[in-house]
Amino acid sequence: MPSVTRRRRIKRDRAARFRRANILKKKASRVWATSSRHVDCAQCGVRRTRCRCFEILPARGMLQTGPFRAYIRFLEGNAGGRRFLSDSLDISLLCQWLNVMIAQGGVSMMLFAGVVFFRHFNRVSSFGAIVSSMEPGKKAPTWKELEESLQETPSLMKAFARPHFLRGPDGSMVGQDMRQNTMYFFRSLYDHKHAREAADMLIRGIETPEQYDRLEYLMDSLHSHFPGVLGSYRRKSLYDIWVEVNAISKHALRSYPVAVGTGTAESLKILYGISGSVSEPVLRKLLVHLFHRVRRSSAFRAEKDSLATIALTLCGWYRSKQRLQHDGVRMSGLERGIQLEEQEYLDLRRELRASDLTWEVQEW
Ligand SMILES: [Zn+2]
Numbered sequence: 561m562p563s564v565t566r567r568r569r570i571k572r573d574r575a576a577r578f579r580r581a582n583i584l585k586k587k588a589s590r591v592w593a594t595s596s597r598h599v600d601c602a603q604c605g606v607r608r609t610r611c612r613c614f615e616i617l618p619a620r621g622m623l624q625t626g627p628f629r630a631y632i633r634f635l636e637g638n639a640g641g642r643r644f645l646s647d648s649l650d651i652s653l654l655c656q657w658l659n660v661m662i663a664q665g666g667v668s669m670m671l672f673a674g675v676v677f678f679r680h681f682n683r684v685s686s687f688g689a690i691v692s693s694m695e696p697g698k699k700a701p702t703w704k705e706l707e708e709s710l711q712e713t714p715s716l717m718k719a720f721a722r723p724h725f726l727r728g729p730d731g732s733m734v735g736q737d738m739r740q741n742t743m744y745f746f747r748s749l750y751d752h753k754h755a756r757e758a759a760d761m762l763i764r765g766i767e768t769p770e771q772y773d774r775l776e777y778l779m780d781s782l783h784s785h786f787p788g789v790l791g792s793y794r795r796k797s798l799y800d801i802w803v804e805v806n807a808i809s810k811h812a813l814r815s816y817p818v819a820v821g822t823g824t825a826e827s828l829k830i831l832y833g834i835s836g837s838v839s840e841p842v843l844r845k846l847l848v849h850l851f852h853r854v855r856r857s858s859a860f861r862a863e864k865d866s867l868a869t870i871a872l873t874l875c876g877w878y879r880s881k882q883r884l885q886h887d888g889v890r891m892s893g894l895e896r897g898i899q900l901e902e903q904e905y906l907d908l909r910r911e912l913r914a915s916d917l918t919w920e921v922q923e924w
Pocket of ligand 1: 606613
């Protein structure tokens with residue numbers, strides 16, 4: 561049992577840290593400032609007002625009037641509560657963490673690794689592992705602490721998530737189990753030169769389509785170096801966070817990752833009247849095409865919308881059409897997803913309050 565003065569000191573320190581995080585959040589939800597005032601289209605390079613990209617024919621299929629109207633109505637109706645990136649609790653939580661890390665002088669690789677680690681399992685509950693193993697003043701995470709935290713997490717994978725892990729040259733899983741596999745991946749990634757280059761680029765801020773191309777090249781290289789992990793779906797989840805904190809400017813987005821079989825991909829197929837399978841490069845092109853059409857509609861919000869928000873809302877649109885039953889209540893897949901996420905978030909807050917970690921999750 562700590563003494564009264566020590567307890568007071570802990571309380572005071574925690575309050576100070578929390579206040580600092582709050583001040584930063586009020587100043588800007590984005591950590592990185594952007595300098596580009598006159599905005600060019602990342603696809604054609606001319607000013608947004610003169611861009612004619614909406615006239616280009618889609619890479620496949622045709623934009624269907626009925627579904628497109630329905631999607632625009634969905635956007636106008638706040639997209640079921642997931643209209644913008646910051647509406648997702650997991651994205652918001654990671655942005656809070658990045659704010660605090662930056663304010664306390666966290667090194668670029670630690671920021672990069674924190675986001676990759678969080679997205680690896682994509683669980684709010686694994687957040688505690690990041691907070692406890694990555695301290696701002698240090699050059700690298702405390703690996704032992706990270707491994708222990710992973711051991712304490714009962715289920716690493718999110719409900720309904722496809723397990724993904726680092727594979728060896730013969731396609732089999734590296735290591736004895738998921739935890740060993742994860743630790744091996746994390747440690748090797750931390751030392752990889754392309755991960756370090758990407759981390760440095762992100763902390764400086766990616767502002768042009770050319771810089772974005774370089775990031776894409778580095779991520780491709782990391783994906784081929786670490787087979788089984790950092791695929792399109794994870795890459796999209798990483799980009800969502802980096803776009804939200806403005807480490808990647810939305811004006812630099814030449815295209816955006818869309819994984820086959822996801823809600824975003826399925827929605828694109830509905831919108832373009834495609835019944836067969838579609839490759840990832842084509843899905844990326846369809847997303848860009850749709851973005852330019854949405855940009856001309858009343859649902860577009862110039863200050864916040866980007867390829868990232870269009871991808872996010874397409875996923876929500878697809879899930880909003882799925883019907884399921886939970887505890888005798890009929891709801892959509894989207895509503896159930898939000899419910900699960902909120903429950904996980906509440907559990908995490910309780911968990912962090914009970915632990916000795918000096919971290920406070922903001923009221924929602
Ligand atoms: Zn254009």
